[in-house]
Amino acid sequence: xxxLAIDIFITFFKNPPKQDLLxxxxxxxxxxxxxxxxxxxxxKQALKLLSYSKEDEKMIGYDFTCLFLSxxxxxxxxxxxxxxxxxxKEIYSNNSEKVKNIFLKYNFLTFLxxxxxxxxxxxxxxxxxxxxxxxxxxxxxxxxxxxxxWFNAWNEDLEKxxxxxxxxxxxxxxxDFFNNLT
Numbered sequence: 001x002x003x004l005a006i007d008i009f010i011t012f013f014k015n016p017p018k019q020d021l022l023x024x025x026x027x028x029x030x031x032x033x034x035x036x037x038x039x040x041x042x043x044k045q046a047l048k049l050l051s052y053s054k055e056d057e058k059m060i061g062y063d064f065t066c067l068f069l070s071x072x073x074x075x076x077x078x079x080x081x082x083x084x085x086x087x088x089k090e091i092y093s094n095n096s097e098k099v100k101n102i103f104l105k106y107n108f109l110t111f112l113x114x115x116x117x118x119x120x121x122x123x124x125x126x127x128x129x130x131x132x133x134x135x136x137x138x139x140x141x142x143x144x145x146x147x148x149x150w151f152n153a154w155n156e157d158l159e160k161x162x163x164x165x166x167x168x169x170x171x172x173x174x175x176d177f178f179n180n181l182t
Contacts, residue, residue, distance in 0.1 A: 002181065005036055006128040009174055010121055016064035017166075019057040031169075042176035049169030063164035099123065099146055106138065120154070123147055143182055151178070 011017075017025070025031070031050040037043070099119075103109045108126055127147070130139040152175075159171035 001035055002177075003128045003131045005177055006124050006131070009170065009177075010124050010128075012166075012170055013068075013120055013124075016061040017057065022055075022057060022060075036177070036180075038176070038180060040176055040180070042172055042179070046169045046172035046176060049165040049172065053165035053169070055164050055166055060164050060166045063162060063167050067158065067162060067167060102126075102142065102146065120151075123151075140182070143178075148178075 029051075031047050034043075034047055099122075100109070103122075103126060106126075108129065123146070126142070127139065130136075130142065155171050155175055159168055159175070162168040162171060
C-alpha cells in the first residue's frame with residue numbers, strides 16, 4: 001500500500017490536479033479515507049488541510065507554477081523545485097551523478113527511460129520499486145545516505161512557501177509518510 005501513496009505524491013508533483021480530478025477526490029473523500037492512517041498530528045493536520053480545502057484548479061495550478069516553475073520559459077525555480085541541495089541549500093551537483101550510479105547499480109535506469117528528469121520524481125519511483133520488491137536493506141540505505149540528504153530541506157521549503165492548502169497539505173503528508181517509513 002505504501003507504493004500507492006508514492007503514486008499519489010508523484011501524480012501531484014508532475015502536474016497540478018484538474019478540476020474534474022479535484023471533484024472526484026472530494027466526492028470519493030480520498031483524503032478523509034486515506035489508506036495509511038496513523039494518529040500522528042502531522043497526518044491529521046495534512047489530511048484536514050487537504051479534506052476541507054475549497055481551492056479550485058486555478059488556485060492550485062497557480063501555486064504549482066510558483067513553486068515548481070518560473071515565469072521565464074518554464075525553467076525550474078529553486079529552491080522548491082527538486083534540485084539536490086546540500087545543508088546550505090546550495091545545488092549539490094555531484095549528487096545527481098551519485099544517484100544515477102545507484103540507479104545503474106540496481107538496474108533502475110531502464111525503468112526510467114520515459115520518466116521526467118526530476119530528482120524527486122525519479123527518487124520516488126526508485127523508492128516505490130524498492131517497496132514493491134521488499135528491498136528493505138537497500139531502501140534504508142538509500143533513504144539515509146541519499147534521499148534525506150536533500151528531501152527534508154526541500155520539503156520544509158515547500159511547506160513554508162506553498163500558498164495553497166493543497167500543496168501545503170501534500171508537503172506535510174509526505175513528511176509524515178517518510179517519518180513513518182524509516
